[in-house]
Amino acid sequence: MSLPRALTERREEILDAWIDRILGTYPPEAARFLRREKDPFRNPVGAGIARESRALYDALLAGASPEDLTPVLDGIVRIRAVQSFTPSEAVSFLVLLKDVVREILEEELGVRALRPFEARVDRAVLLAFDVYMACREQMYEIRARQARRETYTLLERVGMIPGFPEPGEECSESGDEERGTGR
């Protein structure tokens, strides 16, 4: 049997094992819940990972371009980027797919036949690092912006920042573009 055909025919088996393995990267008490609850609103992490893993598997199978693969990876990495994982742990879920595929298909196809798929997974791991970094950078940007707004508001309050006039406008006492975030 060819590799693409095997990956398609045994899709459900591979996906079930892979998703189970990904959820196994969480503490056991949490993993039990993440596996059990199917409602996407009661269990956004478990259900989200299950949904996105399926999309990701299909994208890998279809040989999706980096541009198409990135948003699919984002669905999982964005969650794991804020969950106290180390960077390598956050993107490790892709390596788990290689493990699962080997366990299920190696005997039948031989390890050499799996290489094209594994190469795609490897490239996806690299992309996942990009996504991870983008998520972390975004988080720090959000954080910095909040801090900046707070400082700005305080300075504005004590009259240290007069609003800068637009061309043709008179100088105003305070600008409203950069109000604080409040608490």
Next chain:
Amino acid sequence: MAETVPSPAELAAVDYEKTPPKNWMDTPVEFRPGTWCYAAPVKHAEFLGLPHPHKWSPNEEDWGLPENWREIILEGMKERLEKYRSFRLFMEICVRCGACADKCHFFLGSADPKNMPVLRAELLRSVYKRYFTKAGRMLGRLAGARDLTVEVLKEWFYYFYQCTECRRCSLFCPYGIDTAEVTMIARELLCLVGITTGWVVEPVSNCLRMGNHLGVRPNTFKDNIDFAVEDLEEITGIRVEAPIDKRGAEVLLVVPSADYFANPHYFTLLGYLALLHEMDIDYTFSPYATEGGNFGLFLDKYVAKKLNAKIYEDAKRLKVKWILGAECGHMWRVLHQYMDTMNGPADFLETPVSPVTGTRFDYAKGTKTIHICEFTADLLRHGKLNLDKSRNDDYVVTFHDSCNPARGMGLFEEPRYVLRHVLNHFVEMPENTIREQTFCCGGGAGLGSDENMEARLRGGLPRANAVKYVHEKYGVNTLSCICAIDKAVLPPLLEYWVPGVAVAGIHEFVGNALIMKGEKERTRNLRGEPLPGKEDAGDV
């Protein structure tokens, strides 16, 4: 080079499945930056007279605790166990059924088992058992008891400052255990040994000194309100009165301070000003009660009481008849549930009666305080507002029930009633994420800092997840809410999880739709953006 690269087989042999099963008592906390808030500045703790003010940091080994810290905590626990029957009950009656376990937004977002409300409470309960029950004293760990160590204290700080006191878990507890109250007591105990956060203590200190979280002086408060009056005039052509310190006014309007210094809160303030002018309400702001919010609630009940006192005190001084409270979250937990017993009876005030409709708000005869959404819903019910809903046609809106007005005071329908009257495109999020079951924004109870942004993004995931659903399915572009903290915390949350969805207060939409007598042709909404169909209007 080839020899140095591991083969795929070797790579695949790496065990990425972390966290070997360990008892929860044996997993100490790791203080990763981004998950906790900084310690309270000593000057503020001193000003408030908090116990043991000192310099410390959560990520340092030595927290500078007083020598007898253990005795202080245990004495504090004993005192509270004797004083509050509820606390003793909450420590005793939990049967670990797990109904609450998967209801906490912090657990759902982080998948950290100690964020399960049952286990979070167990952090305290295990110490209760060790020192206050026979079984715990004799059997120790076998009975789920453990010694109070510095590590345990650190765990308390980490997890009780990852609870937003939203009370979603309590909704599902068959025994009615209120985990928010467990958190409140745990934070009080930590405060006894000088463990508090700046994000809570600083606004409390400012509030006590100046009346509001930022420490804005009365003259600056007036400047900001005047500024809002000017802005509103520019948009509507009408100069409204916004009286401050008007003695003998009928109504005292209490707003969260963010309404007059932060976005998007400010647009809600413009909405109140327009509405109260149009209805010709005889009201006043107070120059001292310039803050509805009460961070004392997140620190210590006596501090909460002290901060809250200014509202009744100034109502008395100004000789108003009743109080109108604006869009705020935990302010309502205090006003609705504690103010009457903390600082009442407000026998110098009258039961609120709407001067426009004559509706008497009898349920508020204790606190003499009603919510502006109730006030506006009543106006709408009596057909008192002249509205042009189409002015809000650019918005596809959903409503986030803020935890305190929703679960704390049952305010579910009024905001929705108002929204449906003032705009055409309103969509609900899934049923198990709204009303009583609403998910917290992840930044309540003094957690809305930038310092713990990572924890906030996790904690807010369940809420953002539901927003994402209606954004993708129905094109929702605005999340409305009636809480100042929500308005501050949700924009960054959505920026990370659901870009393209803005945040707004209810009275912003009211102000947009309200046709004011004598207004100029409206071309802009309260944000100064062009109204639908007025994109080419000259003065935009």
